Amino acid sequence: MRTIIQAVSLLLFSVFFVFATYKLPNWLPADIYLRLDPLLGINAVIAAREIIGRALWALATVGATLVIGRFFCAYVCPMGASLDFLDFLFFRKKKRSGLKAEVSLRKTKYFLLVVFIVAALTGLSLAFLMDPMSLLTRFYTFFIYPLATTLINLILDLLRPLVEALGWVTLSHLHYFQSVYYMSAITLLIFGGIIVLNRLVPRFWCRYLCPLGAFLSLISPLGLFKRRVSEDCNECLKCQKACPMGAVTEDPRGTRLPECTQCRTCAKVCPQDAITFPASLSMGGEYSKVDFSRRGFLYSLAGGLGVGFLAMKTPFALQQSKHQLIRPPGAIPETEFLRTCIRCGECMKSCLTNTLQPSLWESGFSGLWTPKMEPRLAPCDQNCNVCGKVCPTQAIRSISLEEKTHAKVGTAVLRKEMCLVWAENKICLICDEICPYNAIVFRPVEGYRRPVVIASKCNGCGFCEQRCPVKGESAIVVTPNGEIRLKKGSYIKEAKKLELEFKPDPGDDKFILEESGFKVEESKKGGRSLTPKEKPQPKKPKGFL
Amino acid sequence: MATAGTALSLVGRPPFSLAKEEYDLAVISGEPVAATEKALEAIGGISRFVKKGQRVVLKPNMSFARTPDFSATTHPLVVATVAQACMEAGAHQVLVLDHTLQRAELCLERAGIREACKNISGVHVLALQERKFFGEIKIPQGKVLERVEVFREILDGHMLINIPVAKSHSATGVSLGLKGLMGMIWDRESFHSQYNINQAIADLATVIKPQLTILDATRALASGGPGGPGEVKKTNLIIAGIDPIAVDSYGVSIVPWYGQSFKGRQVEHILIAHQRGLGKIDIDQLKIFKEKV
Secondary structure: OHHHHHHHHHHHHHHHHHHOOOOOOOEEEHHHHHHHOOOHHHHHHHHHHHHHHHHHHHHHHHHHHHOOOOHHHOOOOOHHHHHHHHHHHHHHOOOOOHHHHHHHHHHHHHHHHHHHHHHHHHOOHHHHHHHHHHHHHHHHHHHHHHHHHHHHHHHHHHHHHHHHHOOHHHHHHHHHHHHHOHHHHHHHHHHHHHHHOOOOOOOOHHHOOOOHHHHHHHHHHHOOOOEEEOOOOOOOOOHHHHHOOOOOOOOOOOOOOOOOOOHHHHHHHHOOOOEEOOOOOOOHHHHHHOOOOOOHHHHHHHHHHHHHHHHHOOOOHHHHOOOEOOOOOEEEOOHHHHOOOOOOOOHHOOOOOOEEEOOOOOHHHHHHHEEEEEEOOOOOOOOOOOHHHOOOOEEEEOOOOOOOOOOOOOOOEEOOOOOOHHHHHHOOHHHHOOOOOOOOEEEEEEEEEEEEOOOEEEOOOHHHHHHOOOOOOOOOOEOOOOOOOOOOOOHHHHHHHOOHHHOOOOOOOOHHHHHHHEEOOHHHHHHOOOOOOOOOOOOOOOOOO | OOOHHOOOOOOOOOOOOEOOEEEOOOEEEOOOOHHHHHHHHHHOHHHHHHOOOOEEEEEEEEOOOOOOOHHOOOOHHHHHHHHHHHHHHOOOOOEEEOOOOOOOHHHHHHHHHHHOOOOOEEEEEOOOOOOEEEEEEOOOOOOOEEEEEEEEHHHHEEEEEEEEEEEEEEEOOEEHHHHHHHEEEEHHHHHHHOOHHHHHHHHEEEEEEOOOEEEEEEEEEOOOOOOOOOEEEEEEEEEEEOHHHHHHHHHHOOOEOOOOOOOOOHHHHHHHHHOOOOOOOHHOOOOOEEEOO
């Protein structure tokens, strides 16, 4: 029964994950598992010092845990389900004698919880490092999803001759877009490490490390359902050995309530059928206390403050407003963004063009795994606003396409010394051709037709940077200059205030005959050549009429 | 007849006959569906080109994720009408293909061509963005290009109908039928960065020879092309013909581009293609069937 619920939950998690993509319907909360995670919610709310609407969903988990107990870990958590499944696959026949340091190890997760919450108090979002939901979504995004795409395309390629022979046209041309990410390997190593730890004891992660489990266990002893052992117990200790959480005490009749996830493995293995999980209002007595020492608490307090200090008081933090990263459109101001983002990777999974990539060290420790745009790799498409839709903490705001168009992420800068037209006089127009906003125009410059960026029309989408045929670095690059980062309010209004215009309109291309594909017969050219013969007169300085 | 030839063979271009007169071009004014139907009828019916059991490739322009009103892509109804006609003429299947510039899914969704064709059985609208769907051909008469990778369907001897949209182009002046052929090759970037684009287009036209070109000039993007946004002129024309140079040359004359009137001869890539003997360029020497529907 439990296995089925677990499997369904993992499947649901995967399905929601798959749905987090372009054309996500507005009503579908693809990020629901992340919203339901109270640790991520608390982390974001404390670090951002603000109530976040979507984080309130986590109250449902808190409420259910208060009423039922710590059932989440055994039934709902997709990470727990993955651990159980992979444990079954790899380690089920291995002898695991348990750890001597069990008691002190068990405390680790509480210390970590304290560290994360204290770090959040200093304004550092850190829980993402070990929160199971964030961790698993990241693992799915950076590893499972690209791998699955590769495998599916491989199968399609293998079947292609057959499909072609059968005349199934659409299938024979089917190919799924392959997303690729930085940091796939690191993410895999971390997840792999967690799995390998299971070799020591089952659910090593959940028992000793998971800060979400720690939080839930703190509020679980109030729950209705508690393990009860009847008189029939013959002290065979089978339950104690079988319990994946180590929740059965030396005396098999006792239960460490905060550790018990109500998985009922003990009831299943009991030869006497002596174990039941009846509803009871009792507090559970001596075993309901959380293992926690004052000293450990103080240490973790200091640890949290220390990490907070190290991460926040660095030159990175001082340069936050001058950072070089292009953030996704709708990302709130940088300081708040770093505090609110929980690094789940959902935005990068959903990104239609694959431009969103995780940061490694570009903005320091506090910017790990945060999304950045990589325009040389791919642009941000003007028809897609899915990254904000799936952001569980709204570090990227969910905004309409019209609003998103005005959420300028930066400005393209043309590097003349590298541009094929400026430097080599070639007929290249790719940036102009692809620019969705007509922000690149050709102007006569000293008799030649040259591309120029109109900053007030450029919203930083990066099509130009991606398509520029110059090898290596692009001759036209998006810089964060001019980005609009709003915590609330309308981007359209802000853009109007700044006199920006992203509405597609005809633009003011100046077309010069000789440089174009049009040939003009010499006789007809006469004096009305559009190419200025004399140098263009400098305009009056700005501000004068 | 030429129609039996494959897309790759050098086909002769016999002028078609209608009411005992012979025409080079059909220029029909009217709404997209009616005008397209009339144009097909005027060139002697699609069954002159499409034989029973044949596989047909239609090459519209759907390279941009723009809705049809931007005029950066071929009108969906023009494509659907031609596709329908091909199926009615007994085609085995019709593939509507383009190598899109923006993400395939978006282009298919925005351009509206997939939507317009979804109820016609046997018609598949696909955007190809993977190299595995392209194969290499040699260009024996190439001046700048020796070989090029094109849709594999072209190598497989599908019959080809080019259905470009009429638009301006900031490198080649206009983008009509000949320029539209660039949407069938894998490496379009090199045309801009490596080669003289006008020569390269003419090279391409020596090996990719659509049996029929139907220029969608129901509206024309007179500036801001090829991607738009730009000035969209409501021209209400369908121009169909066997000679790709003749169609393009007429297409140049229909509106002023960037505010100036031009002739086909003034467009470098069309002129080069003409000089290579690929078709007629002087429209006053063409026999043109004109009608308003």
